Amino acid sequence: MARRPSPNNPPCPHCGHKHTVRNGRKDGRQRWVCRGCGRSFGPTFGTPLYRLRTPPAEVARALLLVMRRGSLSAAEEITGHKYETIGRWLRRAADHAEAITQALVRELQLSQLEVDAFWSFVKKSGARLEAGQARRTGWARAGDA
Incomplete structure (x- = not known):
């Protein structure tokens, strides 16, 4: 059974699709996966903090x-x-x-x-x-x- 999108989930930064679902955590940060393009992303994607290990x-x-x-x-x-x-x-x-x-x-x-x-x-x-x-x-x- 497919998961339903939550209105609180962010849109996909890759394709802009609104159907994203939570996809676990990595290093304590929430991850999402897009149902449109299939790519995953985190909260810092597209920001200066992306892929930094420093808090x-x-x-x-x-x-x-x-x-x-x-x-x-x-x-x-x-x-x-x-x-x-x-x-x-x-x-x-x-x-x-x-x-x-x-x-x-x-x-x-x-x-x-x-x-x-x-x-x-x-x-x-x-x-x-x-x-x-x-x-x-x-x-x-x-x-x-």
Whole structure:
């Protein structure tokens, strides 16, 4: 007997079909399967958090630290995540700028000025990371004082 779709289930992000049914859990997150195309998906499909193993709260905390401190190195020291990992999260956030902006304003109650400062930092840091100039060298060596 076929399962009936629930109105609470999300539509399929692949084909847009509305007949999706729950299909178990993976790593504590609900999975769904589409009855139209047969593909399965999770709640983070199509978001910057897709296929990340780090909890969303930690990613948000690291990105907020980058925004407030203005430094990937400071976020690295405070969170314990690698500089390159935080940079990859920033690039993923930039790919989903519209949704991230809405979340920053709605959930974190940030002002438009803070959001603009965050995106300008992401643009500048992303360009540096792509060029291979991620870290400034020689500015904080112990023997230079």
